[in-house]
Amino acid sequence: MNGSWPPHELPYLTPDSCEVTSRASRRYNCIAWAARDVFNNWWPDPMGIGYWPVGIPRDVTVDAFMQAYGTFGYKLCYDGSLEDGLEKIAIFGIGPEGSEIPTHAALQLESGEWTSKLGPFEDVRHTTVDAVRGPVYGKVVCFMSRPRP
Amino acid sequence: MTMPRIQCTIPVETPLPVVQGAYVLCCAVLGGKVPGNKLGPREYRCTVDSPHVTSLELTNVVISPSLKSPFIVGSPAEDWLKFQVLITQWRNERGARSSITETVAMPAYQKIIGMGEKAVPLILAQLRSEGDEPDQWFWALKAITEANPVKPEDQGNFQKMAQAWLEWAEHEF
Numbered sequence: 001m002n003g004s005w006p007p008h009e010l011p012y013l014t015p016d017s018c019e020v021t022s023r024a025s026r027r028y029n030c031i032a033w034a035a036r037d038v039f040n041n042w043w044p045d046p047m048g049i050g051y052w053p054v055g056i057p058r059d060v061t062v063d064a065f066m067q068a069y070g071t072f073g074y075k076l077c078y079d080g081s082l083e084d085g086l087e088k089i090a091i092f093g094i095g096p097e098g099s100e101i102p103t104h105a106a107l108q109l110e111s112g113e114w115t116s117k118l119g120p121f122e123d124v125r126h127t128t129v130d131a132v133r134g135p136v137y138g139k140v141v142c143f144m145s146r147p148r149p
Numbered sequence: 150m151t152m153p154r155i156q157c158t159i160p161v162e163t164p165l166p167v168v169q170g171a172y173v174l175c176c177a178v179l180g181g182k183v184p185g186n187k188l189g190p191r192e193y194r195c196t197v198d199s200p201h202v203t204s205l206e207l208t209n210v211v212i213s214p215s216l217k218s219p220f221i222v223g224s225p226a227e228d229w230l231k232f233q234v235l236i237t238q239w240r241n242e243r244g245a246r247s248s249i250t251e252t253v254a255m256p257a258y259q260k261i262i263g264m265g266e267k268a269v270p271l272i273l274a275q276l277r278s279e280g281d282e283p284d285q286w287f288w289a290l291k292a293i294t295e296a297n298p299v300k301p302e303d304q305g306n307f308q309k310m311a312q313a314w315l316e317w318a319e320h321e322f
Binding site: 009010026030039041043046048051060101102118120121 | 247249282283287297299306
């Protein structure tokens with residue numbers, strides 16, 4: 001199955017580095033997918049369009065995203081290496097170091113591979129977390145982990 | 150009875166899906182009496198005679214944003230075409246982005262909001278046509294109408310949000 005995203009936006013996603021694992025859908029986005037939610041689009045927009053955990057600031061900042069995932073038990077961790085008993089997510093951002101704007105989130109699978117929802121397109125399993133870096137998502141800003149459910 | 154005579158010239162350099170969709174609509178509106186002799190590689194001509202064409206239908210005939218010919222162009226058709234072109238532009242601009250704040254700030258989406266109240270029935274029709282995969286039209290609807298029929302607990306669930314807006318539309322239109 002081929003993905004329908006624009007290849008130039010995700011130049012490191014190749015047939016060797018990823019596998020499409022769903023059909024395209026607008027029902028949920030990457031931030032929701034990393035939280036295992038396939039019914040909502042998560043985003044802290046000021047207009048109240050996206051879902052956002054109650055009590056977490058509706059700010060498009062890495063800190064607000066970390067707080068949002070923190071409501072699911074995630075805590076900041078050092079890297080994205082596979083660790084026994086831990087489930088990890090990566091938050092991507094773009095912009096000057098230290099003030100990146102969040103763009104994307106990916107979830108680590110038990111195999112050590114990663115899974116991402118690509119905007120309104122498909123979910124993919126990618127071999128490395130960096131496979132979705134690029135001009136649209138930027139790069140990993142931080143990793144978070146929690147005990148694997 | 151005078152038979153209205155309509156001619157459409159559709160440059161093929163116009164985005165093809167839009168032109169094809171509009172052309173089909175044009176033909177459908179005119180009762181299936183269609184066209185056309187191909188005039189060359191760059192344009193087609195559609196000439197239709199029909200007793201069923203009203204002046205409103207006439208305005209729905211001309212469909213090219215880059216039309217240079219002196220045809221009658223009514224605002225409903227222009228608005229519909231403009232909206233369709235902007236949807237295509239916006240989706241191309243959006244690409245794989247998930248950010249609601251970033252995607253609504255894109256020029257094409259802002260132009261849809263800039264169409265004002267005349268965009269509302271077009272957005273609602275689009276929302277209805279998207280079925281259980283509604284796109285993110287909620288920001289535009291909220292910005293234009295200043296209404297908010299979505300329950301707080303349904304924020305982010307685009308299916309429920311679409312349903313709320315379509316129910317709202319039944320009361321408002």
